[in-house]
Amino acid sequence: MEGSFPNRAAAGAALADALSGYARRRDAVVLGLVRGGMPVAATVAARLGIALDALVIRKLGVPWAPEVAFGALGPGGIVVRNDDVAGRLERDDIDAVLSRETAELVRREARYRGGRPALTLRDRVAVLVDDGLATGASARAAVAVARALEAARVVLAVPVGSTRALRALEPLVDELVCPLRPPVFGAVSEFYDDFHQVTDAEVAEALDSADVRPPGTV
Known part of the structure; x- marks a missing residue:
């Protein structure tokens, strides 16, 4: 459909363009909300040349x-x-x-994590990435966790989001990046040609192949 992404990697490429100001920043880390946000986050981190990690929210x-x-x-x-x-x-x-x-x-x-140390965000720029924003419940929890982990700056970045959820979350973060904001929003899957369920193996593979790690997580 018009205004959709071929897959999560393509969505990550679009998101990386919108986040170009964070390229090669040593104090920044891209956090993929598992599991769907991880392929998007992996592309963002690779294109920007900054750290990649996973944020597990339940x-x-x-x-x-x-x-x-x-x-x-x-x-x-x-x-x-x-x-x-x-x-x-x-x-x-x-x-x-x-x-x-x-x-x-x-x-x-x-x-x-595969034996790597626990996630730390103190004094870091946390770029929270998911594959889309529908109700915003997971993103709201992720923001709260990033704040609790003492991130210096919290950036929420999604390729596509509902107007209602974006409005609700914008006051909670230091920056909100969302390239595609359709006036009519049903479900995140509507804006992807390929929206398969991301597996644990895909998440682990993305982390294992990342070129840059946050300090202490090599």
């Missing part, structure tokens, strides 16, 4: 309505809570979701 969904988040988990044991929702839940329900999602986050971190 949404904490209400047990009987998983699409409603009461918070999110990030690396390093960071928990971001939405008190308006969490305050309505029983402690046992919260603990059960936390336990399940923590186990999955640990599994993914171990799979993707």
Whole structure:
């Protein structure tokens, strides 16, 4: 369709052009939101010549309505809570979701990091990259985690996004980059010819083949 990308790599190329001001910055790191954001982020990092890493985010969904988040988990044991929702839940329900999602986050971190040290963002420019922005729930959690990890500057970069989500997230970041902002937005997949489900193996391969790593993660 008109205004779409052939695949995530092509979307990453377009995004890299929009992020050219960060080229070769040693204090910057591109963080792919796993899993869909990783192929986009890998292209961005390669074209800009800056560090690449993965940001594992697990949404904490209400047990009987998983699409409603009461918070999110990030690396390093960071928990971001939405008190308006969490305050309505029983402690046992919260603990059960936390336990399940923590186990999955640990599994993914171990799979993707391959023995490398934990992610650190202190005093760094964190460029958060996903393949698109629909509701913005994952991106909102990623921004909160980046702030909690003490990033000096948080940049949210997506190839395509809904107007509503972009408006909601813009006040939360230092910079928001989104080349394609269609007036009518249904789903991220509508703006890609190839929108296959990204696998754990693809994420690990992208990280293994990256030319540049953040300090301490070689």
